Structure formats: structure tokens, C-alpha cells
Amino acid sequence: MKNDIWFLSRRFFTVVFVVFFLSLGSAIAKPEPPPEMQAWLKKAELGAYEPSKENWDEIVKKATEEGEVIVYTSSGRIQKLVKSFGKVYPGIKLTVHDLGSTKSVEKTKREQQAGIYNADVVTTGNSGQVIHEMLNKNLLVNYVPHHFKSRIPREYREPLLIRVNEAVVFFYNMEAFTNGSPVTNIWEFTEPRFKGRVGMKNPMSSGSTFMAVMTLIQHPQEMAAAYKRYKGEEIKLSDGVPDAGYEFWARMLKNDIVIFKSGSKLAAASGKKGQKNPLLAFANMTYIARNDSKGFVNAIVQDLDPVAKLLYPTFTAIARQAPHPNAAKVFTAFVLGSTELNKNSKLSKPYTKGASSDLLLG
Incomplete structure (x- = not known):
């Protein structure tokens, strides 16, 4: 069993390492757009053809004539914008494909390689692939x-617009751990008392987890310094493990970390009320909203x-x-919100209704 676990950990790290360096290796000079893309850019007034000053009313008019905007996204929250977007722009249908970060990238790449241009907007994490394999390959x-x-x-906003900075964190259940x-x-998660008690989303299908x-x-x-502060001694690496960063994940795998396909189910596994032994979750911080x-x-x-x-x-x-x-521009x-939103703006629950919603959504 020990050998099986070590084989799994070595395979896991090999795959992670290869994917990571493949994404870096694709960071080459961006080629010139091909003629058909140049023609589209010119007509859409994007890229090198973007005007020095936009006529926003004209953009909204053209967007309404287009009648739809198709979004590939890593976030299920975008689907929740369909009604509110329709109220602000009743002539533009918002169609959302909630694919997750990895599939948002893969689907866009596969379709475009096949000459299929279905998506209008792609909003996702997975920065290495998005920058090097998508933006740098046209x-x-x-667009800002x-x-x-x-x-x-x-x-x-350069080289690519960041819609939001998010985070991966550790969750614990407040009912189960009443003292905080x-x-x-972080090395405590590798101890026997947390064996089989920590969950994470599969990093091979979740770009945000992979980056974390x-x-x-x-x-x-x-990581080595944190271990010494915890144990009072230098870390001893497992055979074949190069450093403390890899050692942490080797020990997490040996400690039976639970791998989830769904971030929502992971958040529920740690956060649902009434559980005797809820998991701790290495999860996207945005799932804290499920408390409400x-x-x-x-x-x-x-x-x-x-x-x-x-x-x-x-x-x-x-x-x-x-x-x-043009609908993509709108x-x-x-999703960037109102230009009236600032650090002094007062937001109140529920954020999806009333004045708060008007500020958070453009």
C-alpha cells in the first residue's frame, strides 16, 4: 500500500510539473493576427483598431442589434446574472456556459482550432494557459x-483584464470547531489526526486549485521554514522528493486527502450543519458566500x-x-460594475437587489 501511495504522489507531481512547464514554454512572441482575424478586429474596433475614444451609446446600439452574448466561464455565479443583465439590456440575450476553468480553456481552444467561433467572452482563471496558450496565440x-x-x-488590465482577484483558502466547520x-x-494538515479529513478539488480539472x-x-x-517553526527541527524529505514544497503535497497524499470533482460539493462537505466529522476544505474562498x-x-x-x-x-x-x-463589450x-462604485460606497445584503446590485453590476 505504501508503494502504491508513493507511486500516486510521484505521478501526481510529474503531471503537475509537466503541465506547469508546458504553459511556461509556450510564452513565445505573439504572432500577427491572420487576415481573417484582422478583418474581424477592424470591423469590431478591437485590438489595433480600437478607437482613441469610444461611443458607448453606439456600442450598446450595435450590441442590441446583435441580440446575444455567449459566455464561457469558470464560475457558476455568471449564470446568476442572466436576469439582471436582461433587465438592464432587454434586447441582448445572455447565454452562459458554466464549464470550470480547465474546460473553459480547452473548449475555446478546440473550437477555434476547428474553425468554430462560438464564444463571445471567456472569463476564467488558469493564468498560465490563458496568457501563454490563448492570448499569446490570438x-x-x-478589451477594457x-x-x-x-x-x-x-x-x-494589461496584458489581460483581471475581472476579480480571488483566492484558495482552507475552510473549517464552525459547529465542529467552536473554539476557532x-x-x-499548514503542516498540521499532514498529521494523523487529519488523515482523510481534508478535501480539495482535483487540480487536473480545476485551474485555480492547480495554481494554488x-x-x-x-x-x-x-514551507521548510514553517515546518521548522512547527516541529522545532529541520524537515526530512522523503526519498526522491526535491524540497519542502513537494514534500507537503507528498505527505498530504499519504494522509488520504479527499479529491472532489465539484467545488460546490467540497464546500458542502466542510460547511453543512449537523455533521459529526466534517472535512476541512482547501477550496475557493468565494464559496464562503454559501453561508448566506x-x-x-x-x-x-x-x-x-x-x-x-x-x-x-x-x-x-x-x-x-x-x-x-459589441455585446461582448457591453x-x-x-460585470465590472458601476463607475459610481468606490471605496466609500455602502453595500448591504442582499447584494443582488436594490442599490447594492446597481453598484455591483453595470
């Missing part, structure tokens, strides 16, 4: 509505050595040769 076009440019720092977080050091895994792997010195919508009792481990939150960007871009480019502005 599968996506960066002009009335938002002065409000968004350059690093959040059961851990203060790789973030810990890329900081072996910090579904009555979960998840809490975020706030103070965790060496790190509590692993940040990742979620991008929004217009897909190459999108059939409804949707992009819509």
Missing part, C-alpha cells in the same frame, strides 16, 4: 471599456503559517472572431 483579445481604464491599475481554527500551521498547488511548490524555503445562500457554517483559516490565502486572477477577454463583439462593462 485566441483571445484584451474606456470608461473603466482610469479606474483600473495598469497591472490589472483547529490549525495555525503550484504556488506552495514554488516556495520551498518558506445555503446556511453553511464554513469559516476561513485566517492565521496560517506560512500563508493563509493563495491569490489568483480571474480574467475576462473577448474571444477571437466573436460573433457578437457584458464586459456590466
Whole structure:
């Protein structure tokens, strides 16, 4: 059994490492768009053909004539915008394909390679693939509505618009752990008392989880230092494991970490009320909203050595040769919220109704 577990961990790390470096290896000079894409860019007034000043009323008019915007997304929350988008733009149908981060990338790539241009907007994480395999290969076009440019720092709008910065965190169940977080050091999750008690989404199908895994792997010195603070001694690596970053995940696998296909089910496994032995979850922080919508009792481990939150960007871009480019522009502005939203704005629950909704959605 021990050999089987080690084979699994070695295979897991091999796959993660190969995928990671393949994404880096594709970071080559961006080629010129082919003629058919150039013609589309010119007509859509995107890329090099974007005007110095936008006529937003004209864009909305053209978008209404197009009549639809098709979105590929990694987030189920986009589906919830259909009604509110329709109220603001009754002449534009919002069609959402909730695919997850990896499938959003894969579907877009496969379709475009086959000459199928179905998507208007792609909004997803998975930054390595999105930047190097999509933007840098002319599968996506960066677009920032002009009335938002002065409000968004350059690093959040170039080379690709970041719709939101999100995070992967550890959840614990507040009913089961009434005194607060059961851990203060990340290495505690590898101990026997948490054997089979920690869940995560499959990093081979979840780009955000994959990036979180790789973030810990890329900081072996910090992971080793955290281990020494926890145990009072230097870490001893398993045979064949190069450093403390990989060692952490090797030990997590040996400790029977539970792999989920669904982020929603993972959040429920840690957060549902009335559980005797709920899991702790290595999950997307956005699922904390299920405490309000579904009555979960998840809490975020706030103070965790060496790190509590692993940040990742979620991008929004217009897909190459999108059939409804103006509607794509309108949707992009819509999800960025109102230009009246600022740090002094007061938001109140429920955020999906009333003045708060008007500020959060454009």
C-alpha cells in the first residue's frame, strides 16, 4: 500500500510539473493576427483598431442589434446574472456556459482550432494557459471599456483584464470547531489526526486549485521554514522528493486527502450543519458566500503559517472572431460594475437587489 501511495504522489507531481512547464514554454512572441482575424478586429474596433475614444451609446446600439452574448466561464455565479443583465439590456440575450476553468480553456481552444467561433467572452482563471496558450496565440483579445481604464491599475488590465482577484483558502466547520481554527500551521494538515479529513478539488480539472498547488511548490524555503517553526527541527524529505514544497503535497497524499470533482460539493462537505466529522476544505474562498445562500457554517483559516490565502486572477477577454463583439463589450462593462462604485460606497445584503446590485453590476 505504501508503494502504491508513493507511486500516486510521484505521478501526481510529474503531471503537475509537466503541465506547469508546458504553459511556461509556450510564452513565445505573439504572432500577427491572420487576415481573417484582422478583418474581424477592424470591423469590431478591437485590438489595433480600437478607437482613441469610444461611443458607448453606439456600442450598446450595435450590441442590441446583435441580440446575444455567449459566455464561457469558470464560475457558476455568471449564470446568476442572466436576469439582471436582461433587465438592464432587454434586447441582448445572455447565454452562459458554466464549464470550470480547465474546460473553459480547452473548449475555446478546440473550437477555434476547428474553425468554430462560438464564444463571445471567456472569463476564467488558469493564468498560465490563458496568457501563454490563448492570448499569446490570438485566441483571445484584451478589451477594457474606456470608461473603466482610469479606474483600473495598469497591472490589472494589461496584458489581460483581471475581472476579480480571488483566492484558495482552507475552510473549517464552525459547529465542529467552536473554539476557532483547529490549525495555525499548514503542516498540521499532514498529521494523523487529519488523515482523510481534508478535501480539495482535483487540480487536473480545476485551474485555480492547480495554481494554488503550484504556488506552495514554488516556495520551498518558506514551507521548510514553517515546518521548522512547527516541529522545532529541520524537515526530512522523503526519498526522491526535491524540497519542502513537494514534500507537503507528498505527505498530504499519504494522509488520504479527499479529491472532489465539484467545488460546490467540497464546500458542502466542510460547511453543512449537523455533521459529526466534517472535512476541512482547501477550496475557493468565494464559496464562503454559501453561508448566506445555503446556511453553511464554513469559516476561513485566517492565521496560517506560512500563508493563509493563495491569490489568483480571474480574467475576462473577448474571444477571437466573436460573433457578437459589441455585446461582448457591453457584458464586459456590466460585470465590472458601476463607475459610481468606490471605496466609500455602502453595500448591504442582499447584494443582488436594490442599490447594492446597481453598484455591483453595470
